[in-house]
């Protein structure tokens with residue numbers, strides 16, 4: 199058998215990459231994972247999008263976190279049961295898992311699946327987000343996540359995944375994926 203086609207086939211079928219991204223930093227990491235692993239890549243979208251304005255979205259997310267509101271998703275994943283490995287990517291918002299990702303993990307049953315989180319943030323880390331992923335996926339195998347500094351929208355720094363930063367993150371993502379030993 200031709201090795202390459204075997205690998206190509208194995209690589210993609212059971213992998214889903216779902217991400218939330220406002221200023222495209224997390225999206226850039228999602229695409230790097232996709233380039234290495236293949237599969238399906240899906241952006242999480244809301245039925246009612248968040249405000250463009252930074253202060254407004256911060257206020258809204260604060261309130262959603264306080265009340266536990268789960269914003270309805272526009273994104274529909276058909277037949278999620280066909281995936282075994284699910285990467286979930288999100289920025290840190292309010293030092294937590296963003297409400298749309300809480301919606302996603304509440305809506306879909308990922309029992310028995312391997313769930314792998316990844317994150318970008320303004321330099322304050324993942325906060326409680328990776329722990330919340332564990333809490334919302336009690337019957338999943340959660341592998342070690344990856345996180346890197348992204349934009350600092352508060353200071354007008356939006357997309358940073360270019361030039362040297364891009365190269366650095368690409369290398370880190372490759373090493374991380376290899377360490378997970380999910381690549382065939």
Ligand SMILES: Cc1cc2nc3c(=O)[nH]c(=O)nc-3n(C[C@H](O)[C@H](O)[C@H](O)COP(=O)(O)O)c2cc1C
Pocket residue numbers: 218219220221222223224225255256259288289290291292293294318319320321322323347348349350351356
């Ligand atoms: C509503 C909101 C809240 C945020 N809260 C935090 C935070 O608590 N800690 C942090 O490090 N960064 C925070 N950030 C910054 C983002 O995590 C950071 O810019 C990230 O790279 C954005 O990813 P994206 O480009 O994929 O949207 C926040 C950004 C937004 C829009």
